[in-house]
């Protein structure tokens with residue numbers, strides 16, 4: 001245990017804990033139920049022992065409904081996935097558009113520097129017009145509306161118009177390849193698709209017509225009735241008739257809008273469990289799983305997190321870096337449910353220069369900044385200290401997710417932006433469109449530690465026999481032993497629930513198994529994700545996570561640009577060995593000195609048994625389109641499998657670099673440097 005938390009260091013304490021919404025909520029729960037819950041830990045215990053907690057949240061965060069709930073939960077069609085608030089009627093979009101005043105709703109920015117502000121009144125009007133056009137074109141409750149769009153005002157309007165009707169929204173980022181898009185949309189069979197016609201990325205423009213044309217042709221036999229093309233991101237021009245002619249059943253957005261009857265915005269009143277989004281699991285090989293999320297589940301879960309963990313309210317400006325293909329996009333959209341301003345950013349934050357991007361955050365007075373360890377490391381690697389570029393006085397919260405934020409990066413981020421910032425790391429997933437563990441606004445932050453289990457989430461740490469080991473300080477599997485409202489409704493096309501059961505409920509029968517390897521600090525109650533559990537490193541029976549190695553490598557950021565650590569066990573091997581791949585910064589040689597320094601640092605920080613058996617240089621590290629390192633596919637490749645990458649791999653060619661490491665013995669004799677234990 002001490003290995004993980006030996007250096008636990010307090011880096012932040014809440015300045016006025018009793019003023020946080022979390023504490024106001026705790027006092028409200030006490031008042032309502034005549035309880036005496038003294039602190040967050042007692043509140044958490046209450047939250048996972050009483051389903052009534054979800055009713056408390058409903059009332060506290062203000063869910064708008066036409067028929068309020070009279071029952072909290074009952075058995076669902078699939079045993080493991082209960083039905084929540086069965087009698088209630090509500091509309092998701094109505095909850096996000098509850099404001100119709102001239103206060104700021106969205107700031108839409110592009111890498112070109114173009115910025116546009118939209119008020120709640122304007123947003124509502126745009127949604128009204130689009131919903132009317134969708135209805136005029138036969139889009140109705142339960143239809144799938146798909147999008148291939150950037151993180152822009154159009155994406156928000158399409159999602160909300162879809163939800164106002166009770167249709168189901170699903171999106172991918174425009175950089176997803178044709179096959180990746182088809183792997184998703186051939187399964188869910190959308191009635192209409194909204195797509196960009198031309199996008200910009202790192203200063204270059206990309207014509208979307210060939211891709212959309214292929215997609216539309218392939219989906220024509222899957223019930224697709226229309227493709228609506230947005231104007232070019234760069235030139236704001238609409239497609240010509242000749243370009244439209246290449247895409248079956250296509251119209252421009254303005255022509256589509258003109259078909260609406262100018263009627264009022266109607267919010268269909270639907271059950272809490274009505275499907276809202278289809279999100280996709282990031283399988284790097286097989287077809288993606290189409291995860292159906294409910295309107296009420298996403299609304300309640302995510303608004304709970306934003307209001308209580310991040311303290312988001314109407315004074316806030318919330319920026320979450322995300323594409324429309326990641327679950328953080330619907331998460332971010334919920335900023336509107338809190339009455340905040342949300343910032344939509346399309347493009348690369350590093351183009352033309354990340355300094356411009358950081359100044360933009362400062363200029364727009366971003367108060368809650370959602371980012372990833374990869375972004376933070378890159379800024380650090382470029383030697384930039386954000387607070388020297390601009391003022392981050394308005395910044396209250398930095399929320400990091402997507403991968404593990406290591407202790408050194410916690411410390412750097414806290415100091416480099418604003419030492420008063422509440423820096424939190426959140427971990428959950430697409431599977432629940434929310435977090436299991438994350439920020440606790442009223443508690444201190446220790447470097448490298450996720451502050452706690454989120455309210456209502458009965459997270460436990462199991463060993464392989466299903467025994468709870470969290471208070472021993474030993475790492476184990478993250479499980480959730482009680483249902484919560486943002487469990488998915490199921491997978492699209494899996495009516496019996498067999499696939500959903502296999503994905504989450506078989507490792508420990510009947511218990512949600514997330515597939516993350518996690519450890520708890522019994523002293524602080526803080527948590528640390530050590531990696532994906534199928535990527536756990538297991539040489540000679542010592543089990544540890546790749547995040548532990550990445551953490552040590554933070555001290556080498558002047559030389560090491562990126563890294564990947566996986567286990568290798570080929571059919572001929574008796575035991576697993578750990579391989580560490582390094583991508584070096586330009587002009588940094590891969591030599592024995594560097595390798596020996598890394599070996600020594602891992603030995604000192606962790607133990608001699610954590611030292612990788614071999615360290616190699618590679619040109620590229622594979623990532624998913626959502627910015628996650630691809631460990632499992634590389635582990636399989638170096639262990640002898642041959643894989644066909646799915647559309648989820650952002651740089652599929654990079655996987656080819658790893659096949660040669662199966663023939664390890666040859667390589668060691670040629671260009672690799674062997675680490676000695």
Ligand SMILES: CC(=O)CC(=O)O
Nearest residue numbers: 401402427428429434
């Ligand atoms: C909240 C999250 O868990 C985000 C992610 O890593 O996909």
